[in-house]
Amino acid sequence: MIEHSEIQPWFFHVEALEGESISHFLGRFRQANELTPSGVGKISGLGGAIARWEKFRFNPYPTQQQFEKLSTATGISVEQLWKMMPPEGVGMQLEPIRLCASCYAELPCHQIQWQFKDTQGCEVHGLRLLSECPNCKARFKPPATWSDSKCHRCFMLFSEMRNRQKRHSFSR
Ligand SMILES: [Zn+2]
Ligand SMILES: [Zn+2]
Known part of the structure; x- marks a missing residue:
């Protein structure tokens, strides 16, 4: 069943979450609308850019015009x-995908700031970010695929991983 919204009558509207990364948002939008990355590329007119952005590949960097198209679609x-x-001039760490499980337990969302090069840990919780599953050591998949909220290999819940996060002292 398709629900009607004022903005885009033929798609489910998905609200953005606080601090959410574009990859995570695109994944949720796709899930709600049962679309593949190329499906979103088609309906938005953005083609292969969607699949690239889901992997945080911003080269070439998105343009205002592209985001206007994405805005119309979503x-x-x-x-x-x-x-x-990432704000202009902020370097991205493409891999590994990082996670503050304590943040995730409060709001199930991958935050864009976790992938900034300069981000050392979570300042809210004073913890180091996880860059792999603490149970089976698998690297995290791109956040666009995080709808299960658990490790794709051993199925440990992201929220459970908070017990395995180490303290981090910030050098600043
Ligand atoms: Zn946190
Ligand atoms: Zn695992």
Whole structure:
């Protein structure tokens, strides 16, 4: 069943979460609408860019015009979409995908700031970020595929992993 929304009558509207990364948001939007990355590429007119952004590959960097198209397709404002991106001049750590499980337990969402090069840990919890499953050591998949909220290999819940996070003292 397709629910009607004022912005884009033929798609489920998915609200952006606080601090959410573009990869995680695109994944949730796709799930809600049962679309593949190329499906979103088609309906938005953005083609292969969707699959690239889901992997945090921003070379070439997205343009305002592209985000206007994504905004039309998703019903999320262009301004909000930019918030899912690294600010200008902030370097991205593409791999490994990182996680503060304590944050995730409070709000199930991959935060864009976890992938910034300069991010050492979670300042809210004073913990180091996880860069692999603490149980089976598998690397995390791109956040666009995180709908199960657990490790793809051993199925440990992301929220459970908070007990395995180590303290982090910030050098600043
Ligand atoms: Zn945290
Ligand atoms: Zn695992």
